[in-house]
Amino acid sequence: GQNIDQPTEMTATEGAIVQINCTYQTSGFNGLFWYQQHAGEAPTFLSYNVLDGLEEKGRFSSFLSRSKGYSYLLLKELQMKDSASYLCAAMDSNYQLIWGAGTKLIIKP
Amino acid sequence: GAGVSQSPSNKVTEKGKDVELRCDPISGHTALYWYRQRLGQGLEFLIYFQGNSAPDKSGLPSDRFSAERTGESVSTLTIQRTQQEDSAVYLCASSLEAGGPYEQYFGPGTRLTVT
Numbered sequence: 001g002q003n004i005d006q007p008t009e010m011t012a013t014e015g016a017i018v019q020i021n022c023t024y025q026t027s028g029f030n031g032l033f034w035y036q037q038h039a040g041e042a043p044t045f046l047s048y049n050v051l052d053g054l055e056e057k058g059r060f061s062s063f064l065s066r067s068k069g070y071s072y073l074l075l076k077e078l079q080m081k082d083s084a085s086y087l088c089a090a091m092d093s094n095y096q097l098i099w100g101a102g103t104k105l106i107i108k109p
Numbered sequence: 110g111a112g113v114s115q116s117p118s119n120k121v122t123e124k125g126k127d128v129e130l131r132c133d134p135i136s137g138h139t140a141l142y143w144y145r146q147r148l149g150q151g152l153e154f155l156i157y158f159q160g161n162s163a164p165d166k167s168g169l170p171s172d173r174f175s176a177e178r179t180g181e182s183v184s185t186l187t188i189q190r191t192q193q194e195d196s197a198v199y200l201c202a203s204s205l206e207a208g209g210p211y212e213q214y215f216g217p218g219t220r221l222t223v224t
Contacts, residue, residue, distance in 0.1 A: 031210045042200060042215035043152070050210060087151065095208045096165065099144075101151035 002026045004100035006088050011106045012078055020073045020086050020103045028093020032064055032071045035087040037102065043087055046073070075105075083107045111135070113216035115201050121222045122191055130186045130219045134203030141184050142213060143176060144200040152200065158184060159207040191223045 003025045012018040024032065031050035035043035049055055049064035049071060061074040073086055085102040092098055114133045122128050134141050143155040154168040158178040169175070173192075178184040188195055198220050202213035 033212065042217050044215070045212040048210060048212065089152075091210065094165070095210075096154065096157070097213070099152040099154070 002090075002092060002098045004088055004090060004098055006086075006100040006103045008101070009104045009106065011108060012075075014078055014080060014107055014109050016078050017074065017076050018078060018105065020075075020088075020105065022071045022073070022088035022100060024069050024071070024088070024090040024098070024100075026090045026092040026098055029066065030091040030093065030095055032062075033089045033091070033097065034062055034071075034073045035089065037085045037087060039084070046086075078107050080107050080109070113201055113203050113214050115199075115216040115219050117219060118217065119220045119222075121224060124193060124223055125190055127187065127189045128191055128221065130188075130199050130201075130221070132184045132186070132201030132203075132216060134182065134184070134201070135214055136182075138203035138205055138214075139181060140204045140207035140211070141178055142202040142204075143184070143186050144202065145170075145197045146200055146218075147197045155186070155199075157207060164207075188221075191221075193223045196221055196223045 006022045034046040036046050037043040047062035054063045059076045064071045085104050087102045088100040089097040116131045141158045144152040156176050160181050161178050173189045176186045198218040200218045201216045204211040204213045
């Protein structure tokens, strides 16, 4: 079956760095998305990876290893507003997104 | 430009009643998706449209759920004979096309409460 695994919750300190891991198993693969979802709000797009390697976008970076079925989202210089859930989603051979349950990130001052 | 809009934002209904949820996608987006999100959980895929066609209805939880899309624009998700387990936030998203690595833009959701 198809499956996405990511930690349920993580805690980090303001100004620090945090890495949120995601492993996936899908029927075929057409890329890996990361979305941010603040409590009570809709998800918003953060990043897309389809090739191996690191994609950097400001304070946020996303990494993909297709051979390992693994991705991570790296958040630097954490701010209180980064407190949110981070959703990992893999696109299968039918271009359908398979979503993880999300990682709730708690930032402490 | 305008984003994805959904209505109503909140809906409280009695068990057994039918409800209709509406989604207006971003203009020009040919793909439209419906998801369900229960409190504290991830997104559950329900159905998607490419144009006015729904190639994959396998995510619909039961035959009480149906959806349609007209004019390659607005979509409605109908839940008949609502049950308490239908209580959730229903999210709609649209993207340029379904068959490609296009990001999905989400609406604010409809919070459905079945009493």
